[in-house]
Amino acid sequence: MSRLVAWAIFLLGCLYFLLPLLGMGEFSLRMRRGEYSLDAYRVVFADPRFWETFGYSLGLAAATIVMGVVLVVPTAYWVRLKLPQARPFVEFVTLLPLVIPAIVVVFGYIRLYNTSSFLPLTGSALGTDILLTMGYTTLALPYMYRSVDTGLRTIDVTTLTEAAQSLGAGWFTILARIILPNVMVAVLSGAFLTLAIVMGEFTMAALLNRPAFGPYMQLLGANRAYEPPALAVIAFAITWGCMGLMQLVTRFSKHERAKA
């Protein structure tokens, strides 16, 4: 491929990606007539609903990360240590959320856990929050599992376990104080991706009727002109921040390993 063609393709691609970002940035500054101002951001930040939904989604993201870690780290560890033959099965399950669309999963939740079922989770706000957390955990599962499993590959699980056991450690101690710190980088990188997914998620929260950030953005988008692009800028900054932190922890870990 000639260098000129390569540059042309690359720059055209960049233009396609930069223009919408420029567009939302410019539009979000247009609220005051005739001049650029940060009014749209001021309005957004002054809206109590913004902080409520933002905080709610942040809380859910934290719960999802905790749930994901508690679920994935012991399972991936156990599969590596004792059950390598179960790997295809576990990997298949962790890939399922990519196969089954989120809207179908949440449809199943609504029908399966309604008030007249064996586990009436949608009957109360707390129950629905738990259900939503579980839904988000399934969305994050493919990324969390892959990340932690890759992290476990770099450490000698068997030797660490045997060493801890001969010093009298129980399973909980081994997991919490030996394995988890050793795969912390992988866990953090999965956690930041989970945060990015949860903060912008719309479908599950909207269908379960919970006041999350995604449905709030959609609602504002249907009713306002200048606030939505301001929200888009904020959401983009969050995604960018999450990915940046992911890169940062990964780079940090490479540095550590190189020194060791």
Place this chain on the structure above:
Amino acid sequence: MPTAPKGPRLRLPAGLPVAWLGLLPFAAFAVLFLILPTMKIVLGAFQAPDGSFTFQNLLDLNTDSIRSAYWTSIKLSFMTALLGCAIGFGMAAAVVFGGLPKAIRGPLLTFSGVASNFAGVPLAFAFIATLGPVGLITLWLRNEFGINLRALGFNLLSYWGLVITYLFFQIPLMILIITPALDGLKKEWREAAAVLGATGAQYWRMVALPILFPSLLGTFALLFANAFGAVATAFALTGPQLNIVPIKLFAQIRGDVLGNPNLGYALAFGMIVITALANFLYIWLRLRSERWMK
């Protein structure tokens, strides 16, 4: 699996059943929050309102409105996957082989990671602010060049508007997946082809593309499923009126617009069938392509 009572006695010394207990929490989670909900939908698609077995729900999908929703969804997913693959491949190839500075590569991959996750509601806002009725490009073209996009028939809230918007997360996904595959093309292959007298075009046509073909087709299938299941972007862009399957299902779950709950199950079942086919194609092709990428 034999379930005779002597089974456990035979297996216990090997420690097998005890070790499998360690997977219990994960299995319980998967069953409760992935498998049972999906089973509920699948079974519901084959049930009449009184609970008896029937194919009627699937047959009832064959109405004009639902057929056209599936058709639009398939066209949309196909087109965005095709363009996403082509453009993503072009950009990845430009960076890997095109002699662009090495410093571009890292930022491009990082940006791709961000952009492939920047989907949903905010993405729709970004495109409305750019190509919407008073968006940046719309106004710029009108004021500087007197080009009225609307008069030319372009509307962001249409099929092509959705295609352009979906590409924002489809292209980066392609770049993320195909760059490692392009890195896997060994220099020796190109040199061997050149020694045997192949031109650059012949090398691509007869060596590189056949090797890359499973990854390309596999990524195409993944992008297809990715677009097919997407709800939020389309919903925030056009509201509930656009006739594609995920939006239709969304409206059905909220308010039973089809007037038949079991028809909703059938609609969702159709989605699972299509994304599952696309994904299994992806996984199967990826296993094939990995043979070359050692």
